[in-house]
Amino acid sequence: MKQTDSITPCLWFNSEAEEAVRFYTSLFDNSSIKKTTRFGKEGFEFHHKPEGSVMTVEFVLNGQSFLALNGGPDFKFNESVSLFVYCSSEERINFLYNKLTDGGSINMPLDKYDWSPKYAWVKDKFGISWQLDIEDINSQQKIVPSLLFVNDQFMKVKEAINFYSSVFPHSKILMEIPWDKSMNLPEGTLLFAQSKLNGYLLNAMSGGNFEHNFTFNEAISFIIYCDTQNEIDYYWNKLTDGGQELQCGWLKDKYGVSWQIVPKIFDELLEDPQKTGKVLNAMFEMKKFDIKKLSEAANEK
Template sequence: MKTITPNLWFDKNAEEAVNFYTSLFPDSKIGSISRFGKEGFEHHQMPEGTVMTMEFEIHNKKFIALNGGPIFKFNESVSYFVYCKTDEEIENLYSKFSEGGSINMPLDKYDWSEKYAWVKDKFGISWQLDMDTINSPQKIVPALLFVNDKFANVRDAVNHYVKIFPDSKINFEFPNPSIENIPGETLAFAQFSLNGSLFNAMSGQGQHNFDFNEAISFIINCDSQDEVNYYWEKLTEDGSESMCGWLKDKFGVSWQVVPTEMFKY
């Protein structure tokens, strides 16, 4: 299998979003683009020539943006850490991402970081900006936020994923504090690697009005039918199946298990 690729589900503005993201980071590029044709208009309602999917890279992290219609909306259940090297970098990203968006946590010093912010951009995607003190080998890292009845699932989820994917390991874990209303021996944060791709996982205290959905999924490009069958079986266990390679695992995270050839245009 190749590396795991985040898929971003937009309504009709994938092209605008990709142009915005690639303009913010110096080491970025746009790759393959597919467009809607005349056929199927009665279903997708997209004018001929409208972007269907766009591949793009930011600091060697590949993404795919999809114009899929208004079915799914981005929320904070999946966000993206950006590990910044300088004050100028983090302040510039904070300004650009928050313009037309919203601020969950303002840029400031926190217990866990000398400089950190959590912002939602004008397209609805959440970014956690952090001054890098760990020399992260991956500048942009997806983060899964487990909330409400999934609050205590961070450890189980990380262990589950690491067992499924090759070349995987847990890099570090931070437990939740032992205080009232916090389940014992739960994790506040973990970082782990799946087939060479870094992920973060977090637990969110309190009640939240969001959960994982298909707006952000993770594509597993498989080199053989055996690989397709393996990941499909492992990830649908206690989860749910959908069409065209889509599934939800037992924690509600969405994945796409597809042949590598599917994304060659």
């Protein structure tokens, strides 16, 4: 596995993917829409999506890759996964706060807090959560997904970042902030942590010892694009250990976080409209992706 292997957040919308991506790419420099795919006739079986309607949108925010998917109404965004933006200036954080709260809602208003001179936690009009911090970060990656561990998992931040760091090569833990001793938690229980997984930054936070009405779901998942079947097998086996195998390359790890393990060749196989249906039919029969079977389906006469 190479250090250039990427993690790409996937945002699951009902049918608003195109509108949402236009909005997000208007907010950040170095942003663009890269590729849009549309449902063919087989889309009718996928939540009755009409032929020709948008299926996925690949886009870049501030130089980082994202994917938006129109998957239907099954999953709703919540605060278990948020996008943490290191804004670096008063002008920038004020701009994003005003734009993202327009039609959205405010969890924590823009203000000074113990951990930051200026910070906010908001939901945009599509339901995605954003944490905004005026602080800068010594990385080109300014938008960092943040996992919130709640309810019976609130003390598992350290365990989780150690696990993820063991799965991805070239990984390291950059920051660990423990809970205050007044919480009477086991020593070393983490409130916040930041890790770098094969070059990709990921934050993890504890939601504290009170009940939350949400947890991880498929609304935001993380795609790992793989060159070979060996890579697919490696990530699949590591991340399903204690977790759950789902359909079409999706899985849940032992904490409930959703991942997609996808061969890089998959997009190429879908480019020929005459092969798309065959490839998708083969995919629908799979849990873990099998590159050989997908290629055979694409070349079926």
